[in-house]
Amino acid sequence: MNSLGTGGVAWHVAMKDLRIEWRGRVVINQVLPFAALVMVAFAFALDSDAVLQRTAGGLVWLATMFSTFLIVQRSYAADVDDGALESLRAAGIDMQGVFLGKSLAVMVELFLLQCVLVLVGFVLYDVQMSLSGWGMLLVTMVGATLGLGFVGVLYGGLIAGAGYRETLLPLLVLPVVAPVLLAATRATESAIGVSGLTIADGWPWVGILFVFAGIFGLGGLLSFDSVVEG
Amino acid sequence: MSAVIELHDVVALYGSHPALAGATLRVNRGEIIVVRGPNGAGKSSLLRLCAGLVAPSRGTAVVLDHDLSVDRDRVGKRVGLLGQRNGLFLDLSAAENVQFWGQLSGASAAEMSEAMQRMGITNSLATRRVGSMSTGQRKRVALACLVTRRAELWLLDEPHSGLDASGRDELDEVLRQAANAGATIVLASHESERAERLGARVVSMSGGQVVS
Incomplete structure (x- = not known):
């Protein structure tokens, strides 16, 4: 049998997952409205323009993190419903x-979702940003997407066959992705210029995002087979 | 005749429960074997062990010349396991499922198309979402995926369940064709008459052992 290598398998699996998402439109019809509602709820709860502008970065990333759980759960639901993951x-x-x-599929969905959330958040919270700030935010989004995607898929695989996986995933992943939430928030605050922060203050946080993504990307590659078997 | 499966006194544990408790079996190339036995006899565990999904805790287990104690990761590529679930993506169409599995196995478009035709998956059925199909139709899609993978050893767990009479006969024909083409087939089944129709050797299991 002429089986594919790692790259070929990755491509076909990513296309399959994206096709399933496009068919069901769960991200567009459910995750996106959920995330937008979370941000609107924050706006009502905090009810102060000054506070909202200062916390906008953190609120966007909190909504992104909650959405990550839904996207990862959806990704694995398609694989375990009829035993396809075990068959693979x-x-x-x-x-x-x-x-x-x-x-890759989770990251594509997550990045597109973030683009919408950032625009919604900045309009809703009336945030202004320079061109270089937008550049930093874009790099931050890429780094955070990589980290959240790798961690989500790794831990999603760990509990794919478990009962109560909907509640287990946030419980396991939230502590792990705390550095992503922190670094992405700080980098975004620097991009916006909250409390006198400059763009230069944000780059070390962006670096942390990419180091985090590298560690979990490598860790996932080395351990995913055993993790799914467990 | 060369052995495709050679098990000797194999024990396999699920936690502390012995799913296989000293199973011994030899299956030759091109044979069709029907494994019978009551629920909990170890039929599914035997298939999962032969697919390399379960490690033997004791005894000797050699499948397609791979010793499962040390080498079970390499068995999967040469084995097609159709378990109690079909391993399909319910949100994709039948054709998309066959295409996905075929692409991963390096099958050509012609091979995928031929596999679907052999299993009667044509026209509207090919483009239908698997999640909206009957049990029998899903089984046919799963078997088409198996055909595209060109597995040397087919391990089928109750493959006739959910199929109507004509579907069962069609499946028997597919299994005979596969065996004639050199595949070895082991299927777990409750139906004794099925073995006769297939001209298969019957093996009985009880308490995790092959008893006859």
């Missing part, structure tokens, strides 16, 4: 490719 393992398919493919 049983068929000797390259599980590193499966990890990369699922991560």
Whole structure:
């Protein structure tokens, strides 16, 4: 049998996951409205323009993190409903490719969602930003997306076969992605210029995001097969 | 005749429960074997062990010349397991499922198309979402995926369940064709008459052991 390598498997798995999402439109019809509602709820709860402008970065990333759980759960639901994930393992398919493919699909969905959330958040909270600030925010979004995607898919695989996985995932992932929330928030605040912060103050936080993504990307590649088998 | 499966006194544990308790079995290339036995006899565990999904805790287990104690990761590529679930993506169409599995296995478009035709998946059925199909139709899609993978050893857990009479006969024909083409087939089934129709050797299991 002429099986594909890691890259080929990753590509087909990513296309399959994106096709399933496009068919069901769960991100567009459910996750996006949920995330937007969370941000509107924050606006009502805080009820102060000054506070909202200062906390806008953190609020956007909190909404993003909540949305990550929904996207990852949806991604695995399609794989475990009829035992497809186990079949992939049983068929000797390259599980590193499966990890990369699922991560890629989750990241694409997450990045597009973030683009909308950032625009909604900045309009809703009346945030102004310079051109270089937008540049930093874009890099921050890429770094955070990589980290959230790798961690989400790795831990999603860990509990794919478990009962109560909907509640288990946030419980396991929230503490792990705390550095992403912190670093992305600080970088975004620097991009906006909250409390006198400058763009230069944000780059170390952006660096943390990419280091985090690198660690979990590598960790996921090395351990995904065992994690899914467990 | 060369052995595709050779198990000797194999024990496999789920936690502390022995799913297989000293199973011994030899299956030759091109054979069709029907494994019978009551629920909990170890039929599904035997198939999962042969697919490399369960490690033997004791005994000798060699499948397609791979010793499962040390080498079970490499068995999967040569084995097609159709378990109690079909391993399909319910939100995709039948054709998209076959295409996905075929692409991962390096099958050509012609091979995928032929596999679907062999399983009677044509026209409207091919473009239908698997989640909206009957149990029998899903089984046919799963078997088409198996055909595209060109597995040497087919391990099928109750493959006839959910199929109507004509579907069962069609499946028997597919299994005979696969065996004639050199595939070895092991299927777990409650139906004794099915073995006769397939001209298969019957093996009985009880308490995690092969008893006859």
